[in-house]
Amino acid sequence: MTRTQFVLATLAAIVLAGIADATPAAARDYPWCAQGGEYDYPGECAYSTYEQCQASVSGRLLYCDRNPRVAYGQVQQPQPHRRTRPVAPY
Known part of the structure; x- marks a missing residue:
């Protein structure tokens, strides 16, 4: 191997590892969702502010509404990381 x-194989492995470890955007719950058209309920919930959502839906025949998971407190809390190896005694 030259x-x-x-170098190319190493870079490809690094990129694949980064993609495999990435959290999908749909898993994030922001307070505002683009709804209607091609999106199922609750929609594309990727907006921190109403203004961001409005800018995104402009001209797309969509509308903005509150994310029901955030509005009604159904967002799952992140689980704390558990230690994978035992701590040495003192």
């Missing part, structure tokens, strides 16, 4: 092939 040096160039090795």
Whole structure:
């Protein structure tokens, strides 16, 4: 394997590892959702402010509304990380 092939293979592995570890955007719950058209309920909930949502839906035949999971307190709290290895005794 030449040096160039090795570098390319290493870069490809790093990119794949980054993609595999990424959290999907749909898993995030922001307070505002773009609703209607091509989106199922509750919609595309990727907006921190109403203004951001309005800018995104402009010209797309969509509307903005509150994310029901946030509005009604159904957002799951992140679970604390557990230690995977035991701590050495003192």
